[in-house]
Amino acid sequence: MKEETVSGDQRLLELRNRIDNIDSEIARLISERASCAMEVAEVKKATGEDALYYRPEREAQVLRQAMERNTGPLTDEEMARLFREIMSACLALEEPVKVAYLGPEGTFTQQAALKHFGNSAQSRPLAAIDEVFREVEAGAVNYGVVPVENSTEGVINHTLDNFMNSNLSICGEVELRIHHHLMISDVTRPESITRIYSHAQSLAQCRKWLDAHYPNVERVAVSSNADAARRVKGEWNAAAIAGDMAAELYGLKVLSEKIEDRPDNSTRFLIIGTQRVPASGDDKTSLMVSMRNAPGALHDMLEPFRRYGIDLTRVETRPSQSGNWTYVFFVDLKGHCDTADIAEALKEVGACASDLKVLGSYPRGVL
Numbered sequence: 041m042k043e044e045t046v047s048g049d050q051r052l053l054e055l056r057n058r059i060d061n062i063d064s065e066i067a068r069l070i071s072e073r074a075s076c077a078m079e080v081a082e083v084k085k086a087t088g089e090d091a092l093y094y095r096p097e098r099e100a101q102v103l104r105q106a107m108e109r110n111t112g113p114l115t116d117e118e119m120a121r122l123f124r125e126i127m128s129a130c131l132a133l134e135e136p137v138k139v140a141y142l143g144p145e146g147t148f149t150q151q152a153a154l155k156h157f158g159n160s161a162q163s164r165p166l167a168a169i170d171e172v173f174r175e176v177e178a179g180a181v182n183y184g185v186v187p188v189e190n191s192t193e194g195v196i197n198h199t200l201d202n203f204m205n206s207n208l209s210i211c212g213e214v215e216l217r218i219h220h221h222l223m224i225s226d227v228t229r230p231e232s233i234t235r236i237y238s239h240a241q242s243l244a245q246c247r248k249w250l251d252a253h254y255p256n257v258e259r260v261a262v263s264s265n266a267d268a269a270r271r272v273k274g275e276w277n278a279a280a281i282a283g284d285m286a287a288e289l290y291g292l293k294v295l296s297e298k299i300e301d302r303p304d305n306s307t308r309f310l311i312i313g314t315q316r317v318p319a320s321g322d323d324k325t326s327l328m329v330s331m332r333n334a335p336g337a338l339h340d341m342l343e344p345f346r347r348y349g350i351d352l353t354r355v356e357t358r359p360s361q362s363g364n365w366t367y368v369f370f371v372d373l374k375g376h377c378d379t380a381d382i383a384e385a386l387k388e389v390g391a392c393a394s395d396l397k398v399l400g401s402y403p404r405g406v407l
């Protein structure tokens with residue numbers, strides 16, 4: 041028995057020594073990589089004033105390679121997340137990237153910003169989607185992160201409408217699995233809950249669960265999930281529906297976990313900026329098309345895509361801001377707008393549309 045303990049201790053010591061040696065090797069390689077990124081920055085600086093340090097297409101390739109190379113035991117996603125952070129730190133050495141997101145702190149949009157840019161980006165919460173657009177346009181930040189669609193509740197109109205009056209383009213997308221929890225503060229009495237705060241979209245995403253568990257409790261829609269969590273602090277008869285980040289930020293206790301009606305509930309966010317992103321090898325293109333109000337207009341718009349075999353992943357319709365009963369179509373398709381077939385199809389669609397704007401070609405979300 042005693043001998044076994046001794047040899048167990050010995051084995052542990054040996055393994056930890058091995059880990060120490062591996063760690064110093066990893067640290068040496070990370071430093072070497074960081075020095076390389078600094079040299080990359082010098083090369084970019086030599087190109088002139090508005091050198092672009094953040095390169096979405098290259099980041100997507102690095103993350104995809106990390107996943108393809110991976111042979112376990114870590115999952116591909118875990119491996120890519122580690123590289124996400126290394127690259128985030130390397131980019132911060134080149135130039136710290138400034139990102140605005142739809143706040144306040146603790147929202148899913150903050151989580152999306154972190155997932156996309158990593159922890160070394162400087163991020164700033166703003167109160168409204170319009171403000172995020174404005175700050176990026178004004179050059180106060182380099183990029184913005186805004187929600188665009190939810191798999192349960194559909195499109196976020198406010199984001200699409202902002203593109204009608206903006207010259208910003210889409211440089212990336214990020215998808216986030218959305219898990220909602222019912223949370224309370226340390227003074228809340230669970231049996232006395234009479235009010236549940238959350239963002240309207242989140243209340244809608246948990247409608248069935250709420251009907252089953254809190255049918256007679258008032259549902260109060262507030263400006264964000266984080267705001268809901270903040271309100272609950274100190275209210276003995278209220279609960280909030282929000283995510284992990286909000287629970288942590290406001291020190292709330294999770295009463296019921298993962299209460300969203302659909303287990304695959306996810307939200308897609310857009311990265312907005314001023315940069316044109318080259319092809320990464322697996323890209324998407326977003327368009328905004330205005331058609332004349334005539335019979336067959338929608339068919340005319342879609343037909344060239346069918347002919348060139350282009351895969352449309354989404355078509356949304358929004359009322360145009362220029363006249364009653366005229367519409368703008370938001371179209372997402374697979375591929376980059378520099379690809380010959382897509383460029384040809386766009387030329388044809390442009391010829392029959394009253395307006396066609398490529399909002400951006402960008403790498404498909406990796407993580």
Ligand SMILES: O=C(O)C(=O)C[C@]1(C(=O)O)C=C[C@@H](O)C=C1
Nearest residue numbers: 080093094095098099127130131
């Ligand atoms: O390849 C580049 O352009 C780099 O700047 C290096 C690097 C990296 O760390 O791999 C860092 C930032 C860019 O957004 C992309 C990649």
